[in-house]
Amino acid sequence: MKNILLIGLFVATVLCSPFVVSPYYATLVITMFGYSIALMGLNLLFGYGGLLSLGHAMFMAIGAYTVGVLGSKMGINSFEVHLLAAASVSGLIAAVLGALCARYTTIYFSMLTLAFGMIFHSFLFKFYNLTGGETGISVARPSLFGHAFSEISKTRFLTGPFYWYSLVLFLVLFALMALIVKSPFGQALRAARDNPQKTEFLGVPVLRVRYVAFVVSAVYCAIGGAILAVSIGAADPELAFWTQSGNIVFILVLGGLGQLFGPLVGSATFALLQDFLMANTQYWRFAFGALLAIIIVVAPRGVVGLLARGFGGRR
């Protein structure tokens, strides 16, 4: 019941928003799609796999920079190519790093991912010609399915074609993630989180399962980062700093860790709250910190858990 209500609410919101709300809020929804996609990846790794990464902002930055570098430096404008490149580059890097990181769990995993994230962050500063150093790189408007949409303004592009494009992308990736989580692989990942020894004895290759989750999460993060880069119009090294990795974990926990709708609810709540808080106070970080603390203590299942309780559903 609660799922149907949630889905209904979601469908109504996303279908109406480009027509009803101002362009500003429509772009906010795109940001939400971008974060949702990235968080779905993080949710697979941390929510279902129990591996807390403090370096996944790196993979979002890889996605964002891929769009920037391909579009602004190499003159390739097709967003399909951007997405493919972002997913492959991120997947490849994760394939290498994952082989090293997936052997670790708990705090050691967090610290190793943080270490790689920081190496990437300083790489962005150092390789100025490719990345634009400290100022970053501007992200030009890409073409979608070969249409440049140069006849409409940037805002119209974002709230029109790009909005629907991101929505479809989000829905496809969401459905895919739902399948992954339900699959034997997803079950193995959860089992490995709850009891690695027992899972290993049952014949599940725990390391390989975690490794695959790591790579998939990186691909999702890169795609999310690519969408964010287009809606923001730029990519800069701050995207890859460790505090940003902490922030995306916060948004996930806010939504609901290890729940299918957690990423979506989290990024929606975050986008609206940030918009509201930033308009009303310059101390919005404090509010977020306090909120995170409260969520951790009283609502470990995040807003999704609160909603479920509110609807009187099963726990």
Place this chain on the structure above:
Amino acid sequence: MAFANVLFAAIFSAAVLFLVTAGLQLVFGVQRIVNLTAGSVYALGAYFGASAFDWVVVRGGSPLLLLPVLAIAGLLAGQIGFVIERVLRLVYERDEAFQLLMTFAFVLMLQDFLRAIWGAQPRIMGDLPDVYGALGIGEFRFPVYNAVVILCSLSIGLLLWWFVEGTRLGHIVRATAENKAMSEAMGVDTKKVTTLIFVLGSVLGTVGGALVIPTTAASLEMPSALIVEAFAVVVIGGLGSMRGALFGAVIVGGMRAIALSYFPEMEIMAIYLVVVAVLFARPYGLFGKAVS
């Protein structure tokens, strides 16, 4: 004499890093929590120290009071650990990922706390290291203040070692770290022990920050930048190990000084390449114990 200067800068960096990471290690050793607020309390100590010194000078205090004022300011600012630990206590029974996230929540809150009180502009104290003059051997000259900070860090390290190894309370702390349930059964109030250790860890951070402020600027980037270096130290040295903190601080401080003189933009990359190398050779750091 460039080499002597780099060496001195390296030892100074290492001394400050050791103070902060000793706090991190204490807290991890006893509570198994990686305390991300270490960077925030370090910055708090720096800001608070600078303000405290201004306060003293405005009231006619001699600039020579620099060191004692900063030390006292650090001790006072560290009491914020009480507040943080009080909230952190709510999640002791939970998964360690949530404990880590709780400290991250405090990083966010303290960030705006610092901004609200001291503003977004970086704060510089001026050429204060020179209040105690400078010493030199040949062409190599160094401010006495920096040398005193190095000595302070060494003495605090020795005091900590004596506390943990030689005092009754230290034995209780070690017993709690080793086996909490057993310590409780023996009548130890482990809640008090964890509070004590967390506050002590915070004090080490704030004292470190207060002592370093005459030589650098306090800014809002300080917390996250320090965490990056402090993490490198504890990972290289091994989580929870005091010897590891010392050893890691020497490595990271040394690399930092070398990088800042010869290839500044590579500092973090160089440090973290060492971190990754160490993690592969010895997954639990040079002096760390494996945990299941």
